[in-house]
Amino acid sequence: MISVIIPVYNAEKYIIACLNSIKMQNVDLEVICVDDGSTDNSGKVIKEYCTSNHFVKYLYQQNAGAPAARNNGLEHAAGEYVIFFDADDLLFPNALKNMLHSMTINSADVVMGNYDEIDEQGHFLRKMNQRDCVVGLDKNWQFVLCAPLPGNKLFKKTFLNSHGIKFEPLKIGQDLNLYLKILAIAKIVLLDQEVMGYRIVQGSISRQYSLKILDICNSIDNVKEYYATLGKTNDYKKYISIAELIAYRSQLAKIRFFTSEDQKNKIIEVLGRRIRKSYLPSKVLLKTYLKERIKCSIILCMTFFNLY
Structure with a gap:
């Protein structure tokens, strides 16, 4: 059944x-x-x-x-x-x-x-x-x-x-x-x-758009801990970290719906720091990684110049 x-x-x-x-x-x-x-x-x-x-x-x-x-x-x-x-x-x-x-x-x-x-x-x-x-x-x-x-x-x-x-x-x-x-x-x-x-x-x-989108960080951190308990941290870095980057970019893209500058700055601070520290994945995923990093950079630049 x-x-x-x-x-x-x-x-x-x-x-x-x-x-x-x-x-x-x-x-x-x-x-x-x-x-x-x-x-x-x-x-x-x-x-x-x-x-x-x-x-x-x-x-x-x-x-x-x-x-x-x-x-x-x-x-x-x-x-x-x-x-x-x-x-x-x-x-x-x-x-x-x-x-x-x-x-x-x-x-x-x-x-x-x-x-x-x-x-x-x-x-x-x-x-x-x-x-x-x-x-x-x-x-x-x-x-x-x-x-x-x-x-x-x-x-x-x-x-x-x-x-x-x-x-x-x-x-x-x-x-x-x-x-x-x-x-x-x-x-x-x-x-x-x-x-x-x-x-x-x-x-x-x-x-829906609020600072709750930063809960994506807790989601990712929990996954990292899980892989560590399995002894698969290297697998996480090589294969799963690309999903982490995509998740951050997806939440970062919502910044255009926020009107509060304080909230925008908080999102940029938290997600921007994590994006900069993202792991280089397996060679097969490298092209996707570079595309995602470029998308993140465009969002951040357009937000800075109030175009996004």
């Missing part, structure tokens, strides 16, 4: 479409909706859905964030396999069946699929083929530039539990944190098929 774990916070607008897309999956499954203290009608909508769809379970918790909600759902999961899905996303037909088949025949710990980006109305925006992100490295390092979102990945639950893998209590970078950790220890297989629609919602946490 597959457990689909969905953290829910004020998602009444999208949750039914999400649940219906899961209902159409031709596999044995359960859905665990963890209401993270919603202030809208999300809880009521899900409870009504549960009355005629008994594969859906409803859990409530005081607002503690998506990582805590996902971990809560994992503790209650009865399935042998789990997928962490967002309440505003859509599973494509046969996605779970195909991912489960790939996991079984490859004896994998994690199966990762392609996905489409969709807008708030569910209209197609662009394909996100993960095969295009694969680089010429061996083992899981070939996947270091792939998207870290969890909704396109099926996990073997025993793998997560045996390694103590959970979502860290972070405001920013919780998905990246988990993904970079599994790169070090999991057997990952890429399924070259679209499995989900990832909805771009303007009000989502990843698109």
Whole structure:
């Protein structure tokens, strides 16, 4: 059985479409909706859905964030396999069946699929083929530039539990944190098929702008510590540090949405220092590294001259 774990916070607008897309999956499954203290009608909508769809379970918790909600759902999961899905996303037909088949025949710990980006109305925006992100490295390092979102990945639950893998209590970078950790220890297989629609919602946490974006530093530091405990610090420097640089550049790019000069200066101080100290990666990743450093320099220069 597959457990689909969905953290829910004020998602009444999208949750039914999400649940219906899961209902159409031709596999044995359960859905665990963890209401993270919603202030809208999300809880009521899900409870009504549960009355005629008994594969859906409803859990409530005081607002503690998506990582805590996902971990809560994992503790209650009865399935042998789990997928962490967002309440505003859509599973494509046969996605779970195909991912489960790939996991079984490859004896994998994690199966990762392609996905489409969709807008708030569910209209197609662009394909996100993960095969295009694969680089010429061996083992899981070939996947270091792939998207870290969890909704396109099926996990073997025993793998997560045996390694103590959970979502860290972070405001920013919780998905990246988990993904970079599994790169070090999991057997990952890429399924070259679209499995989900990832909805771009303007009000989502990843698109809100405050000094909380600096929590990306805590996310990265936690990953570094994890690699150190595994004795893989050199692997981190050679392969994973490029993801660190991309994460800093991604957060730095949000500086154009800030109006406070004090906040801008703080972001430049913290992220700028970390970018300058970034490691030189493996030769295969060097071109990407140089491109990212150039992008960071352009953002900083344009911010300095009030052009960004």
